[in-house]
Amino acid sequence: MSWRILRALSTATAIFLLTQPALAHDQAGVPGGLLSGLLHPVTGVDHLIAMVAVGIWGAQLGPPAIWVLPITFPIVMAIGGVLGVLRIPLPMPEMVIAMSALVLGLAVASRLRLPFSAAAAIVGVFAVFHGHAHGAELPGSANPLAYGVGFVTATGLLHLCGIGIGSLTRWPAGERVIQALGAGIAGLGCYFLAQGLGAIA
Amino acid sequence: MTSKFGHLWILAAALFVQTSAAEAHIVAARLGDFYAGALHPLTDLRDIVLWTATGVLAGALGAPKGRWLIPVFPLGLLVGLSLGRIFGAASTQLADATMMLALGMLLAAAARIPTFLLCAIAFAIAVMRGAANGADLGPDTDRLLFAAGLACAGYGAITLTMALTTAFKRTKSDSSASWRTIAVRALGGWIASIGLMMAGLALAS
Numbered sequence: 227m228s229w230r231i232l233r234a235l236s237t238a239t240a241i242f243l244l245t246q247p248a249l250a251h252d253q254a255g256v257p258g259g260l261l262s263g264l265l266h267p268v269t270g271v272d273h274l275i276a277m278v279a280v281g282i283w284g285a286q287l288g289p290p291a292i293w294v295l296p297i298t299f300p301i302v303m304a305i306g307g308v309l310g311v312l313r314i315p316l317p318m319p320e321m322v323i324a325m326s327a328l329v330l331g332l333a334v335a336s337r338l339r340l341p342f343s344a345a346a347a348i349v350g351v352f353a354v355f356h357g358h359a360h361g362a363e364l365p366g367s368a369n370p371l372a373y374g375v376g377f378v379t380a381t382g383l384l385h386l387c388g389i390g391i392g393s394l395t396r397w398p399a400g401e402r403v404i405q406a407l408g409a410g411i412a413g414l415g416c417y418f419l420a421q422g423l424g425a426i427a
Numbered sequence: 428m429t430s431k432f433g434h435l436w437i438l439a440a441a442l443f444v445q446t447s448a449a450e451a452h453i454v455a456a457r458l459g460d461f462y463a464g465a466l467h468p469l470t471d472l473r474d475i476v477l478w479t480a481t482g483v484l485a486g487a488l489g490a491p492k493g494r495w496l497i498p499v500f501p502l503g504l505l506v507g508l509s510l511g512r513i514f515g516a517a518s519t520q521l522a523d524a525t526m527m528l529a530l531g532m533l534l535a536a537a538a539r540i541p542t543f544l545l546c547a548i549a550f551a552i553a554v555m556r557g558a559a560n561g562a563d564l565g566p567d568t569d570r571l572l573f574a575a576g577l578a579c580a581g582y583g584a585i586t587l588t589m590a591l592t593t594a595f596k597r598t599k600s601d602s603s604a605s606w607r608t609i610a611v612r613a614l615g616g617w618i619a620s621i622g623l624m625m626a627g628l629a630l631a632s
Contacts, residue, residue, distance in 0.1 A: 304620030308627030
């Protein structure tokens with residue numbers, strides 16, 4: 227059973243990595259807004275890995291984190307989104323987003339078990355910064371409401387994907403796969419952080 | 428076998444030759460304004476999000492409370508449509524966003540609100556959206572047919588969304604930790620976050 231899930235997950239990952247962007251038409255209106263909103267969290271690798279890591283960590287922590295997370299994360303992220311819409315600057319947003327991937331990746335890799343309130347506070351701070359980056363794009367999008375619907379849906383689905391991956395913790399081999407994934411996410415976070423600091427081009 | 432295929436080919440060819448042009452443009456037909464009223468809400472994402480959220484909230488609260496919306500929501504749409512001329516093209520962006528936020532928060536918190544409050548919220552949303560749908564009606568539009576179409580769409584949308592949510596949530600153990608309850612609450616979180624950002628945008632612009 228576990229091998230079947232692993233095989234399905236690896237196939238899905240391979241398909242996802244092999245996809246190419248479809249550069250067909252520059253869409254306007256609702257389809258354009260929806261598409262840009264859906265793609266925004268997915269095309270930014272730093273956003274993508276952090277959102278998946280949030281889901282995995284939630285699954286590792288178990289209840290109540292696993293169900294509080296998908297309910298509250300979008301709302302906290304929207305607070306950051308409002309700050310972005312209102313053009314209220316946050317300190318070093320790109321650095322904190324890169325750091326979120328590093329911290330969450332390390333939490334997953336080391337199976338860090340914090341009290342729920344502490345884990346929620348960490349994830350909440352990062353959610354505000356991720357939301358800020360998405361919200362800043364909102365006023366200029368083809369259709370702001372469609373953009374909002376798109377990016378909230380994409381973020382929620384990324385969490386769901388993370389929770390799905392996190393369910394592999396039921397099996398010893400799956401736990402090791404998740405820890406390796408966490409280490410990979412942390413490594414990518416390191417790369418983005420170094421890039422943000424100007425250490426690498 | 429070959430003869431069977433031959434007959435099928437002849438039948439298909441005969442049907443193909445017999446076809447005539449489809450008179451698909453219902454707007455030009457006699458009851459066009461009815462269809463225009465029924466389809467108009469589908470052209471605005473605000474209608475789709477708010478109507479869906481209202482139906483989901485009613486379904487989440489259960490059939491005994493939610494069924495009141497079956498007459499209340501279409502009635503509110505009709506009241507709003509009649510007020511459309513008075514309000515004109517006044518922007519409802521902030522009010523829509525606030526309603527999305529309120530509905531989303533109620534869903535996310537799994538709040539057990541009383542029936543009269545549910546009806547009041549649904550009626551307010553219906554009036555607002557009815558007025559918005561009626562604001563850009565042309566002088567040639569048959570308002571009665573448009574209103575009938577809009578009310579039917581409201582009735583159908585609310586009833587279906589509520590029924591689907593009620594059926595989805597119906598589990599043997601309706602505990603707060605059941606994944607179906609969490610999925611509905613997560614949807615509420617999504618709706619609330621969209622409303623919050625739209626409210627921010629309305630305040631910024």
